[in-house]
Amino acid sequence: MTDDRTYGGLTCDEVRDLAGSFVLDALDPDEAAAVREHLATCPEAHEEIAQLGGVVPVLAASVPVVEPPAGLKARVLAAAQADLDDRTRAATRLPAPTEPAEPAGTSGAAEPIAFPGTGERERRRRRPVAAWVLGIAAVVAIALLGASTLVLRSELDQAQAYQQSVQAVIDVSTKPGSLTAVLTADGGTGTGLAAIDSAGTVTMAMQDLAPTAGGQVYEAWVIGGDGVPVPIGSFQVGNAGTGAMSASGVTATSGAVLALTLEAGPGATTPTLPIISKGVATGQA
Numbered sequence: 001m002t003d004d005r006t007y008g009g010l011t012c013d014e015v016r017d018l019a020g021s022f023v024l025d026a027l028d029p030d031e032a033a034a035v036r037e038h039l040a041t042c043p044e045a046h047e048e049i050a051q052l053g054g055v056v057p058v059l060a061a062s063v064p065v066v067e068p069p070a071g072l073k074a075r076v077l078a079a080a081q082a083d084l085d086d087r088t089r090a091a092t093r094l095p096a097p098t099e100p101a102e103p104a105g106t107s108g109a110a111e112p113i114a115f116p117g118t119g120e121r122e123r124r125r126r127r128p129v130a131a132w133v134l135g136i137a138a139v140v141a142i143a144l145l146g147a148s149t150l151v152l153r154s155e156l157d158q159a160q161a162y163q164q165s166v167q168a169v170i171d172v173s174t175k176p177g178s179l180t181a182v183l184t185a186d187g188g189t190g191t192g193l194a195a196i197d198s199a200g201t202v203t204m205a206m207q208d209l210a211p212t213a214g215g216q217v218y219e220a221w222v223i224g225g226d227g228v229p230v231p232i233g234s235f236q237v238g239n240a241g242t243g244a245m246s247a248s249g250v251t252a253t254s255g256a257v258l259a260l261t262l263e264a265g266p267g268a269t270t271p272t273l274p275i276i277s278k279g280v281a282t283g284q285a
Contacts, residue, residue: 008037012044019048158240165205165244169193172203181258181279190277194220194258202232202250206243206260206277212236215265218243218276222250223257234266254283 005012015038021027022035039046170193173180177198183206184191192206204220212218217234224230233247252258259278261271 005042007042008040009034010038012038012042012046015039015042015046016048019046023049158238158242162205162207162240162242162244165203165242166193168244168246169195169203169205172197172201177283179252179254179256179281179283181281183258183260183277183279186259186275186278188274188276190260192260192277194279194281196250196252196281199248200250200252201246201248202252202258203246204233204244204258206237207241209237209241209243209276210262211239211241212262217263217266219261219263219266219268219271220245220247221259221261221271222252222281223259224252225255229259229271231268234263234268252281254281256281 010018015022015035018027018031018035022032025032027035039049169180172178172195173193175197179196181194182191183194183204185208190206190209192204194202194204196202202220202222206218209218217236219234220232221229222232230251232250233245235243235245237243257278257280259271260276261268261273262276263272
């Protein structure tokens with residue numbers, strides 16, 4: 001039977017319906033406050049809250065940490081790239097959206113939302129704890145999957161950004177009078193390409209760098225025949241290990257060295273050793 005007693009603005013049946021979301025902290029603040037007020041004033045014990053509340057830490061402690069199979073990340077990234085390509089192609093062919101036709105016999109007013117009847121509410125009230133456990137496990141799994149998808153999408157976006165920055169370097173390198181350099185790791189990691197056009201604009205693309213933290217930046221330097229390092233620009237690096245920069249006003253001749261250092265923040269005037277990566281700028285043959 002249903003229970004129409006109201007405490008804190010909610011009936012006991014409404015609290016039972018909200019129990020799963022309440023223990024997962026998935027209610028908005030007003031709903032959560034109403035449930036707490038009901039529990040504090042209702043003479044019924046509401047054992048389902050205590051039972052469900054005990055499930056969450058058990059799930060967290062009992063789910064084993066499993067190493068993903070080799071190649072999973074590559075397959076997911078490839079699938080995401082294919083999906084992105086499909087969406088791009090589809091976007092060039094889709095017609096302009098049209099307003100959906102109004103069903104015959106309606107006045108345009110929104111249909112009322114059908115709330116559960118007495119029988120459905122009784123069925124929910126009697127739902128066994130095992131059903132709630134499965135529901136909670138599903139919510140946790142979906143949340144974890146969503147977080148993993150966001151990480152993979154972020155890495156895909158960074159990979160695409162690096163590909164675009166490499167193409168930008170190549171475009172500069174084909175211009176008459178340009179200098180190019182291949183930067184290689186100097187006792188650590190970090191490789192890349194750079195090009196300086198005849199107007200003094202440098203474009204650089206780097207990979208395999210350690211992520212920056214806080215205000216850290218990678219600073220690029222040009223070292224001419226006098227051996228004095230001149231800062232030319234900086235950038236930060238995310239988890240993908242890639243970075244790019246473009247700066248103007250660079251004075252360099254063939255044989256100049258392009259170098260990269262890790263600095264505590266932007267604005268360095270002298271490089272902090274060790275040099276992370278470096279390469280010699282040369283002109284077109």
